[in-house]
Amino acid sequence: MRVVGLMSGTSMDGLDAAVAELEWHGGAVAMSPLRHIERPWPDEVRARLHASLGPTTAGELCELDQLIGQASAELAAELLPADLIVSHGQTVHHWVQDGEAKGTLQLGQPAWIVEATGRPVISDVRARDIAAGGHGAPLAGILDDLWLRGEHTRAALNLGGIANVTIVRRGRPPLAFDTGPANCLLDEAARRTTGRPSDEDGRLAARGTPDAALLQGLLDDPYYALAPPENDVHRIRTTSAVTSVSLHLLANDTGCVERHTYDEQTGAARRFRSGYVNASCPEPVGVELSEATPRALA
DSSP: OEEEEEEEOTTOSEEEEEEEEEEEETTEEEEEEEEEEEEEOOHHHHHHHHHTTSSOOHHHHHHHHHHHHHHHHHHHHHTOOOSEEEEEEEEEEEEEETTEEEEEEEEOOTHHHHHHHOSOEEEOHHHHHHHTTSOSOOOTHHHHHHHHOSSSOEEEEEESSEEEEEEEOTTSOOEEEEEEEOHHHHHHHHHHHHSSSSOGGGHHHHTOOOOHHHHHHHHTSGGGGSOSSOOOHHHHTTSTHHHHHHHHHHHHOOOOHHHHHHHHHHHHHHHHGGGOTTOOSOOSSEEEOOTTGGGGGO
């Protein structure tokens, strides 16, 4: 089976698409990557997506939903032929109340993909996970469990817009959760202080030294006091965290934002590591994957 996958992450830097051949060998699935395309969002689209994280209108969300759907359709068509297309969409809201995920919203109308390709399309996969009792994030743990499974406990850390970790343990369900913001805050701080989309090669960060007081202020966020799996990390990216870091950088002309974010991740890891020796860098917002979780992909 040839499958196309489409993804726009929480860093909101662009749309990624890949096509792979999947083959079943008994109880194993073999994946052979064939091609990958990355299409950066135009500056105007990126700005509108960032703005949609705050107060917005139904009309704006509707326009963005169609715009992302159309861009996804164009990219998917470039990767045909395929038997199936899976489109994640762009996350703009994750609703968590009293530690329980109540809903999630991804933009990217899949009907445009169907019309452009004529192929079956799976979308809105996070919503199904929440309906099945999960947290809706992260879903990468399903794949991590397949390729990391073995005799020893193993961990995979993904530093995307939001950082997430998967802990794979023999004879036990995998554990997957977010540990905190990563590239979403780094890129936003870079945009506010330099006007560029990111701190390329970490050059700005390399010029600075960590500020212990600023770092502690970031780590004092109540989110980090929660026991994993926590699932409210998306709130942090819309609070004063970016503003405080950006103002600090502007006032002091230092480049410590990347080191702060890295230390946030390692701090979260140290708190969690007591039970998992190999989990050297985890994160907060997650879900103990249950039998219900894979149904998100059904």
